[in-house]
Amino acid sequence: MIPAARPFTNASMDAPRGGFLPIATNTDMPHNPSPSLQATHFGIIARFRQDPTVMNDIVAEMNQVMAEADCLVNEQQVQAAIGSLADDISARLKDSNPLVFCVMNGGLILTGQLLPRLAFPVQAEYLHATRYRQETTGGILEWKLQPEADMNDRTVLIVDDILDEGTTLCAIADYCRAHGASNVLTAVLVDKQHDRKARPGLKADFTGLEVEDRFLFGYGMDYKGYWRNAPGIYAVKGL
Numbered sequence: 001m002i003p004a005a006r007p008f009t010n011a012s013m014d015a016p017r018g019g020f021l022p023i024a025t026n027t028d029m030p031h032n033p034s035p036s037l038q039a040t041h042f043g044i045i046a047r048f049r050q051d052p053t054v055m056n057d058i059v060a061e062m063n064q065v066m067a068e069a070d071c072l073v074n075e076q077q078v079q080a081a082i083g084s085l086a087d088d089i090s091a092r093l094k095d096s097n098p099l100v101f102c103v104m105n106g107g108l109i110l111t112g113q114l115l116p117r118l119a120f121p122v123q124a125e126y127l128h129a130t131r132y133r134q135e136t137t138g139g140i141l142e143w144k145l146q147p148e149a150d151m152n153d154r155t156v157l158i159v160d161d162i163l164d165e166g167t168t169l170c171a172i173a174d175y176c177r178a179h180g181a182s183n184v185l186t187a188v189l190v191d192k193q194h195d196r197k198a199r200p201g202l203k204a205d206f207t208g209l210e211v212e213d214r215f216l217f218g219y220g221m222d223y224k225g226y227w228r229n230a231p232g233i234y235a236v237k238g239l
Helices: 043-048 052-068 075-093 108-117 167-178
Strands: 070-074 099-103 123-131 141-145 155-163 183-192 206-211 232-235
Touching: 070 075, 070 206, 075 108, 075 155, 075 183, 075 206, 075 232, 099 108, 099 167, 108 123, 108 155, 108 183, 123 167, 141 167, 155 167, 167 183
Parallel strands: 099 123, 099 155, 155 183, 183 206
Antiparallel strands: 070 232, 123 141
């Protein structure tokens, strides 16, 4: 320790002598440190950690699903469909100053690949909604993220991955109309062919592909939250 003036030491102002300035700490003293966030059973991280065996099982399952899946539409065909979508949308909306809504999470990949092909100015936003308590009619939504852009007197284009039953897509369109949109159009990569549509004869305004009624994944569509990134349209084996 080094003698030092009072203001810089541990000495009180009325102490009879100056204090000392410590220059080292004894690290040999026994201590009980706080548990690290990286410790197995402590802290926030422990709440979200998954057993490595469980993680490996999930990866193995997802790889098996892909290995056994049927590729209904390959990547080149999907890209051609997106190009056709872009051409159709451009021809109809290039002079209308459209507001484009990406429906999360499914519409993310399609929107990301579609927008650069639209050679005219668009305002791109996103929203996230699900059916509320599995309602079978449009108009009732559970919003995870509501749109904030002003839709009043705007042409709105809603972009999603798939038109399955179409309940959520119809409800989003109804919401946009109720909030002042003058024209609401929908674009989907895939129209799944079946007779369970929310409304008779329901179709999107712009459709890339028509695909058979199976459990699909890829290009935004998921299987148990995985494989939205699959480079094509796939169907789960047996589903």
